[in-house]
Amino acid sequence: xxxxxxxxxxxxxxxxxxxxxxxxxxxxxxxxxxxxxxxxxxxxxxxxxxxxxxxxxxxxxxxxxxxxxxxxxxxxxxxxxxxxxxxxxxxxxxxxxxxxxxxxxxxxxxxxxxxxxxxxxxxxxxxxxxxxxxxxxxxxxxxxxxxxxxxxxxxxxxxxxxxxxxxxxxxxxxxxxxxxxxxxxxxxxxxxxxxxxxxxxxxxxxxxxxxxxxxxxxxxxxxxxx
Numbered sequence: 455x456x457x458x459x460x461x462x463x464x465x466x467x468x469x470x471x472x473x474x475x476x477x478x479x480x481x482x483x484x485x486x487x488x489x490x491x492x493x494x495x496x497x498x499x500x501x502x503x504x505x506x507x508x509x510x511x512x513x514x515x516x517x518x519x520x521x522x523x524x525x526x527x528x529x530x531x532x533x534x535x536x537x538x539x540x541x542x543x544x545x546x547x548x549x550x551x552x553x554x555x556x557x558x559x560x561x562x563x564x565x566x567x568x569x570x571x572x573x574x575x576x577x578x579x580x581x582x583x584x585x586x587x588x589x590x591x592x593x594x595x596x597x598x599x600x601x602x603x604x605x606x607x608x609x610x611x612x613x614x615x616x617x618x619x620x621x622x623x624x625x626x627x628x629x630x631x632x633x634x635x636x637x638x639x640x641x642x643x644x645x646x647x648x649x650x651x652x653x654x655x656x657x658x659x660x661x662x663x664x665x666x667x668x669x670x671x672x673x674x675x676x677x678x679x680x
Contacts, residue, residue: 483507483559493566496592507562511536514563515554524552527631530639532596534558535566539601539629539637542572549573549583551603551637555595567595571673581606581663582638582654585673589644598646600667601639604628606678609654609662614640617649617666652676 508514528539535557552570584602612626626640654663665676
């Protein structure tokens with residue numbers, strides 16, 4: 455009987471511990487919870503964000519952005535989360551692309567950070583476009599990152615390199631979407647800043663387009679250098 459009682463007490467302690475752990479996790483991740491308060495503080499906001507939880511990365515973005523006019527063109531797994539690449543409908547005459555980072559929690563997917571652009575460009579001149587997402591202080595994200603769309607099909611490789619040191623160099627990943635667009639993204643080191651250079655090369659390694667970026671939150675088009 456004593457052994458049975460001990461096992462019962464041990465089971466009760468374990469169940470209580472699990473319940474307390476789940477409660478703490480819920481208090482941290484719930485909309486307006488501790489994680490949202492931390493995010494708000496890092497952004498210098500007086501009131502706390504109320505970031506909703508979604509059952510999928512796409513739903514988490516849709517609920518936070520309060521929009522149904524976005525189409526997911528690619529999802530990329532990064533650590534404990536995903537990068538969700540989207541385009542906005544109703545903006546057909548402009549090149550637009552948005553990237554949202556969401557992370558997986560015990561109780562659903564939660565939006566963390568993201569941004570996007572919409573810009574005009576002459577397809578006969580512009581070879582590609584870009585935007586840089588800087589890192590977010592005190593919040594874990596895969597940024598800084600540079601991303602964009604390839605407009606010149608002869609571009610088969612994109613290199614992002616720091617100009618000051620010449621050692622921080624990364625090759626972009628190019629993705630062919632089901633919509634027939636080619637998007638690209640490249641991660642930068644946390645210490646990376648400006649200026650840095652973006653180079654678009656053809657299959658033979660010839661530079662098709664190049665631009666030196668001097669704005670940490672910059673975006674724009676890169677014209678062909680053919």
